[in-house]
Amino acid sequence: MSGPDLAALRHTVTSGSTAGLDWRRAQLGALRRLLVEHEAELVEAVAADVGKPRLEARLTETYVSVEEIDHLLAHLEEWTAPRPVSLPLTLRPARAHVQLQPKGVVLVVAPWNYPLNLLASPVAGALAAGNTVVLKPSEHTPRLAALVERLVPLYLPSDVAQVVTGGVEETTALLEQRFDHIFFTGSGRVGRIVMRAAAEHLTPVTLELGGKSPTFVDDTVDLGAAARRIVWGKFTNAGQTCVAPDHVLVTRTARDRLLAELVAAVHEFFGDDPRRSPDLGRIVDARQHARLVELLEGAGGTVVVGGQHDADERYLAPTVLADVDPDAPIMQEEIFGPVLPVITVADHQQAIEQIASRDHPLALYVFSEREEVREAFTRRTTSGGMAFGATVVHVGAAQLPFGGVGASGMGSYHGRASVEELSHHRSVLDKPLGPDTLRVLYPPFDGLKGRL
Ligand code: NAD
Numbered sequence: 001m002s003g004p005d006l007a008a009l010r011h012t013v014t015s016g017s018t019a020g021l022d023w024r025r026a027q028l029g030a031l032r033r034l035l036v037e038h039e040a041e042l043v044e045a046v047a048a049d050v051g052k053p054r055l056e057a058r059l060t061e062t063y064v065s066v067e068e069i070d071h072l073l074a075h076l077e078e079w080t081a082p083r084p085v086s087l088p089l090t091l092r093p094a095r096a097h098v099q100l101q102p103k104g105v106v107l108v109v110a111p112w113n114y115p116l117n118l119l120a121s122p123v124a125g126a127l128a129a130g131n132t133v134v135l136k137p138s139e140h141t142p143r144l145a146a147l148v149e150r151l152v153p154l155y156l157p158s159d160v161a162q163v164v165t166g167g168v169e170e171t172t173a174l175l176e177q178r179f180d181h182i183f184f185t186g187s188g189r190v191g192r193i194v195m196r197a198a199a200e201h202l203t204p205v206t207l208e209l210g211g212k213s214p215t216f217v218d219d220t221v222d223l224g225a226a227a228r229r230i231v232w233g234k235f236t237n238a239g240q241t242c243v244a245p246d247h248v249l250v251t252r253t254a255r256d257r258l259l260a261e262l263v264a265a266v267h268e269f270f271g272d273d274p275r276r277s278p279d280l281g282r283i284v285d286a287r288q289h290a291r292l293v294e295l296l297e298g299a300g301g302t303v304v305v306g307g308q309h310d311a312d313e314r315y316l317a318p319t320v321l322a323d324v325d326p327d328a329p330i331m332q333e334e335i336f337g338p339v340l341p342v343i344t345v346a347d348h349q350q351a352i353e354q355i356a357s358r359d360h361p362l363a364l365y366v367f368s369e370r371e372e373v374r375e376a377f378t379r380r381t382t383s384g385g386m387a388f389g390a391t392v393v394h395v396g397a398a399q400l401p402f403g404g405v406g407a408s409g410m411g412s413y414h415g416r417a418s419v420e421e422l423s424h425h426r427s428v429l430d431k432p433l434g435p436d437t438l439r440v441l442y443p444p445f446d447g448l449k450g451r452l
Pocket of ligand 1 (some may be wrong): 017110111112118136137138139166167168171172185188189191207208209211241242336404409
């Protein structure tokens with residue numbers, strides 16, 4: 001593998017041209033054109049690689065990436081404007097401001113589940129912040145990776161963006177190089193590898209990781225509506241979504257009705273034979289399929305709906321499980337597939353204790369109309385993001401920073417958060433030499449006597 005030409009990428013930044021808004025707008029415009037002009041091919045590649053429905057791919061990959069770029073373009077000037085700071089009397093006369101400036105060369109490493117969106121959105125943020133980029137698509141989406149490798153040079157010059165394809169070996173080699181920021185989306189296991197490699201060069205990292213995002217439901221809500229929102233968030237992309245509800249914690253009084261509504265929502269969305277539904281995705285590859293079948297078979301409990309699977313088609317039916325064994329692997333690791341365990345809890349207190357005893361999740365969803373329940377979740381838990389009455393959609397709002405906390409990651413992005421995350425916040429002070437008001441600080445310290 002010949003590595004990327006980091007010297008050329010870094011030189012673009014040190015030349016000063018990327019500090020200006022014109023350069024940033026031009027690169028964002030080029031990235032936008034790439035996505036729009038090749039949307040059909042990109043969607044086709046993602047659909048073939050991941051096995052997701054084309055319309056879903058358009059919505060969650062190309063459409064949201066273009067939206068993100070438009071949001072960045074609309075606000076770039078406002079977000080990057082120097083922020084004046086008022087100084088204490090002792091330092092006056094002087095002026096000061098905080099200036100966001102490019103960090104340099106940003107490495108973006110993407111996973112396979114939203115292989116285009118999770119590449120394009122961080123890259124857009126990096127370019128908006130005036131950086132140059134190296135893009136590393138996932139090796140588990142080979143068609144998309146090849147397409148990105150072919151298209152990027154047609155829109156972005158090689159001193160602005162370079163694509164490196166490959167898997168563990170190539171990424172390991174890449175991580176030995178010195179970047180100015182690494183933006184990684186993927187598993188906690190690889191996130192740790194990335195952070196260790198970054199430490200060698202004291203390179204800052206953004207880690208967008210995963211985890212088990214819980215959903216709490218009690219009997220104060222419209223359980224039909226709650227079930228539809230949970231089923232949609234869970235089974236989109238066949239459950240292979242970092243913020244998908246991993247499992248449900250339901251109070252005893254709501255359990256039976258919620259289970260019935262979950263079954264009804266699965267039938268409503270995917271029909272009586274979900275295998276024939278054009279709107280249900282497949283599992284990305286045989287390895288993931290085997291892992292999910294093993295989790296399902298080791299879960300214990302009762303299959304309320306679904307459970308069917310077919311390795312040849314990488315099919316796994318939208319599955320709801322009740323009364324699973326709390327010690328089973330399915331309740332220990334991130335499920336990342338279309339299997340939804342529903343666990344019964346006595347009340348919200350028990351749910352909170354369970355959530356608080358585990359790693360901080362990437363998302364937490366609460367379906368309750370009771371103010372004290374909402375308040376208790378707000379105060380006593382933490383998670384990357386939180387939604388009341390909905391699942392997943394908070395990720396789609398470019399106005400909300402998106403990121404994890406603790407084991408679900410560090411740093412955040414989308415919209416303004418991307419520009420802030422991928423810029424250096426430089427403090428700048430400008431003081432006239434005369435009058436020399438700093439004289440009071442110089443030795444001999446007679447001037448300080450009696451003042452401190
Ligand atoms: P992964 O960690 O296996 O791979 C991600 C990237 O890391 C790939 O580009 C891969 O080439 C590279 N990589 C893999 N092994 C490596 C190694 N040993 N050294 C260096 N690089 C290596 O993740 P995945 O399976 O592609 O994605 C699934 C995970 O990503 C889930 O945990 C999911 O929750 C998480 N995820 C998080 C978000 C988020 O925004 N927070 C979004 C999507 C997925």
